[in-house]
Amino acid sequence: MNGQNPAPPVSDGITPLQQMVASCSGAILTSLFVTPLDVVKIRLQAQKNPFPKGKCFVYCNGLMDHICVCENGNSKAWYKASGHFTGTLDAFIKIVRREGTKALWSGLPPTLVMAVPATVIYFTSYDQLCAVLRVRMGTSAELAPLLAGAIARVGSATVISPLELIRTKLQSQRQSYRELSDCIRSAVETEGWLSLWRGLGPTLLRDVPFSAMYWYNYEKGKSWLCEWHNTSEPTFSITFVSGALSGSIASIVTLPFDVVKTRRQLELGELQAKNLPCQMSSSTFCVMSRIVAEDGFRGLFAGFIPRLIKVAPACAIMISTYELGKAFFHKRNQERMLMPLQTNNT
Structure with a gap:
């Protein structure tokens, strides 16, 4: 025994802590790139x-998608338009000129408080689960990304769901933490602990299939592009393209669930903001039926282009940055392992 602590478990040559750092970096970079698009929208x-x-x-x-509740009479709120915009590019230019560049990232800090931890949990859980499942599934190992992606998404969404409810209440009602704790305690006493996860069902209906398809297609696309380029290690461009394509496919297939989830989120958010009983909110099936009745089946695919424009680059930036971070730590770990050997040989 040399008196040193045992090394933490390693997946793909890096530790869980290093995976967390890589996913955290990817999450922050993704937010910095994508937030201006949503602020303008x-x-x-x-x-x-x-x-x-x-x-x-x-x-x-x-x-992540977050519910924001509008406040009365606040003309300086970041989501209120100042002046008239003729289009997306015009909005970008006028916002920067009148309010400064940082206005394009309005609303970002509060959402990062939940988005970054959720992303860290999600990506780290996926990598750990996928490594275990590849070994245990044997001949069916190629399905490991699909199963690992679904399980990881269920875990991260379940952890974050009560925090989203709490954040919405804090934002809409300006309650102190003591008032908020009393409100939550009252809700738990009257409706049970499951009330903290209200709205989780529609979230999972969209996010779990999305994650399963995304990771399966990503791993397949990455392997295919590596073979095509005759390389054993994926490059930044390979992971970027694989992430964009797999994100696009998953977003198109799950779009109806995204439309339903958005409707449900808005209903629940407004009911919570007005302190109305949430039983009034429609079920997922009722919302879907209402959309079809009002707008036809095309209504279930509303916002197709905006969603694709946002999801594809977000997925590409997140996964390529994450893989780049993992590659950095993998190389660093290998160099640290080789250093003692080189010292002994000399």
Whole structure:
């Protein structure tokens, strides 16, 4: 015994802590790139249909969708349009000129508090699960990414769901933490602990199939591109393209669930903001039936282009940055292992 602590378990040549650091870096970089797109989209929406008090809208930083509740009489709120925008490019230019560059990242800090931990849990869990499942599934090992992606998404969504509910209440009602704890305690006493996970069902209906398809297609696409380029290690461009394509496919297939989830999120957010009983909120099936009745089956695929434009680059940036971080730590670990050997040989 040399008196040193045993090394932590390693997956793909890196430790879980290093996986967390790599995913955290990817999450922050993704948010920095994608947030301006959503800020501009929300400003344009507010210009077309001004948000009244208590109105909810969905804000996305490239990692997660978040419910934001509008406040009354706050003309300086980041989501309210200042001036008139003729289009997306015009909105970008005018926001930067009038409010400064940092205005493009309005609303980002509060959402990162949950988005980054959720992403770290999700990516680290996926890698650990996939490594174990590849060994245990034997001849069916190629299905490991599909199963690992689904399980990892269930875990991260379940952990974050109560925090999203708490954040919505804090934002909409400006409660102190003591008032909030009393409110949560009252809800648990009257409706049970499951009330903290209200709205989780529609989230899982979209996110679990998305994750399963995304990881399966990503791993397949990455392997195929590596063979095509005759390389054993995926390059940044290979992971970027694989991430964009797999994210696009998954987003198209799960779009109806995304439309339903958004409707449900908005309903639940507004009910919580107005302190109304959440039993009034429709079930997933009822929301889907209502959309078909009002807009036809095309209504289930509303927002196809905007979702694709946002999801594809977000997936590409996140996964390529994550893989780059893992490659960095893998190389660093190998060099650290070789150093004692080189010292002994000399």
